[in-house]
Structure formats: structure tokens, C-alpha cells
Amino acid sequence: MRRRKKPVDEAEVDMTPMLDVVFILLIFFIVTSTFLSEQGMDLTPPPQSDGPPPPQAKAISIYVDEGNFIRVDGRFTDISAVRANIERKKAEFPDISVVVQVHPEAKNLYALKVVDEARLANIANVAFVGSE
């Protein structure tokens, strides 16, 4: 009885080497998988339209010049006061938009902080444009 059973047992597929390979692959993918935890601010430019621009709504114009000085509607303003200025005007006109115009030589540190401040003031429409 036993002698007849033995060859059947040996014919069973030995899974151990495959399991080894699968484990090595698994460990490789676990180690190389990088779960990105980056945070960022959306700065996708609006789609270009060939049609005429929409009727001019009320907008706050902020200008960052080559010396990184910030002007809100023509008045020199410190970066810390930008949001208060925007919020004051937003209280007057709830759906006001903000146009951040930047000199090409201005530093992104100040330009993007201004955009961030405008977004923090809950302005839905913040445009980031260069000045010619």
C-alpha cells in the first residue's frame, strides 16, 4: 500500500521556489512604492478663448513690480496687509475677482504669496498674469 502511494506524493508541485520569488517581488514593490504626500496650490491657467473677453466685472488689481513691491489698486501694501485689503473690498463687492499682475523680474516668492493670500480671502477668480 505505501509503496504505491509514494510516487503520487512526489508528483505534487513544490510551490516553495515560486513562493520565494513572489515574496522577493512583493518586498521589491513595497520598498520602491513611494506614496507621494505632496501638497500644492493649483496654478492652472484658464483655457484660452478666441472670443471677446467677458464684460469687465469688478476686479482688484494687484501689481508686483521688479523690486518685489506690492501695489493693491495702485497703493503700496505690505504682504501681510494684502489679505485685509482684499477682504475689505470683497465685503463691498462679494463676487469681486483679483488680477495679480507680475513684472517678469519679480520673485515668485512674493508673487505666489499674493496669489495665495487672494485665495485665502476666498476669492473664486484669481488671475495670475505677466505684465508686458
Next chain:
Amino acid sequence: MARESRIAPEEDAEVDLTPMLDVVFILLIFFIVTATFVKTPGATVEKIDLKKVAPINSPIMVALTADDEIWINRKAVKMREVYATMQEMVEDNSSGEAMILVDGQSTTGVLLELQSNMMTAGVKSINISTEPQS
């Protein structure tokens, strides 16, 4: 007969590896599918600390350094080469989401030009990467 009944339990005691193998395979497939081999730009950038941020997960990364150099996939790229390089990367990543690692000391003129070059190359959305908030 007595000998046979003694053999049978011994054979049953063998560990059945099949369920574990199933689990391991599922884990393996999960990690293969989620593995995104991020091509890091390869330049050090002093990111800007912004407040109004959202988590982003875009495999296309572009760095803009303090000297207004553009780095993609560990190579410094000239502005006129950005379009071709971006097109290649967009082909590999169907989502079309890109992120720019902007240094605070880079200038806005370069950023705006880079932004418009990336959009014409087929990038759908651009995010500015910031310092992770704790």
C-alpha cells in the same frame, strides 16, 4: 489496517500554502499597480510656504531653481526644449497632471513662460508644490 489509519493523519497535517499564496499574489498585484516610478527633477529647491493647498499626486515633476534653471528628470532643460520633453512625459502619464517645484527666488517671467509651454504640450493641470504642512 492499523498501519494505514496511522499514516492518513500525517498526510493531512501538511500546511496548505494556497490561501497564503492567494493573499501574497493580491498584495503583489496591488503594489505593482500602484507603483508609480516618479522621475524626480534632481535639483534642490527652496519651496514657498503657501497656505491654501490641497494634496496633489502628479507623476510629472518640473523644478524651477533659484537661478531660473528648469530641471526635468535629473537634467537641466532649456526653455525651448520644455515643449518636447513635456510631450514625451504626458504620453507616459495619461492623467496629464503636472507639478512645478518653484524656488522662491526664481522670477515670474520664467514661471509664466514655463507654464504656458507646459499647457501647450498637453498638460491638463499645474500645481505649485509647497512645503508639507505639519
